[in-house]
Amino acid sequence: AQKITQTQPGMFVQEKEAVTLDCTYDTSDQSYGLFWYKQPSSGEMIFLIYQGSYDEQNATEGRYSLNFQKARKSANLVISASQLGDSAMYFCAMREPLTNNAGNMLTFGGGTRLMVKP
């Protein structure tokens, strides 16, 4: 079963406007972490923002914020004041603790390609 779903394969946004990238997840654990990564055309994976399942406040990092709705199991990324350099693939990922906390792999969604128009 797919654990991370990103329903928007591609999106356009006008430069300087805000954009929301959707992410829903599925887990039966109470403790988990949610991450967003950016992958520009050069290929590297850049960590953007993290939200813990017990965090009461939505995470923010500069122009990035995470709209965390635990009951809906959604963790949408909001990018404010889009810039041309924001054009990239964006991946939502989840970490669930294994039963003995031995490993911490990330499960990724399929990604959303964001294109910022000048």
Add this chain to the structure above:
Amino acid sequence: DSGVTQTPKHLITATGQRVTLRCSPRSGDLSVYWYQQSLDQGLQFLIQYYNGEERAKGNILERFSAQQFPDLHSELNLSSLELGDSALYFCASSARTGWSNEQFFGPGTRLTVL
């Protein structure tokens, strides 16, 4: 720059061959993770090592193996290569195994199997 280094950046080889991908984690990070990114499978976790020991295994084929050395660098060995093994292979590292720690990714090794 994440601080994670991977070599080589590109690798072109033939079916049936064996290759080794190398990763050096960020200074002080004890955990190393390997991921495969392909067009049909997306980004998939392969295996994790923590301070030299295997900690978690994902969708890693039996033809693939990995290890983490005492200096904490890691190598991913891919053998009997098939066309479908062509992918971008990422190494990531984190400070501990705690589930709240973010993973920092290296630039990746792009493997092309002809």
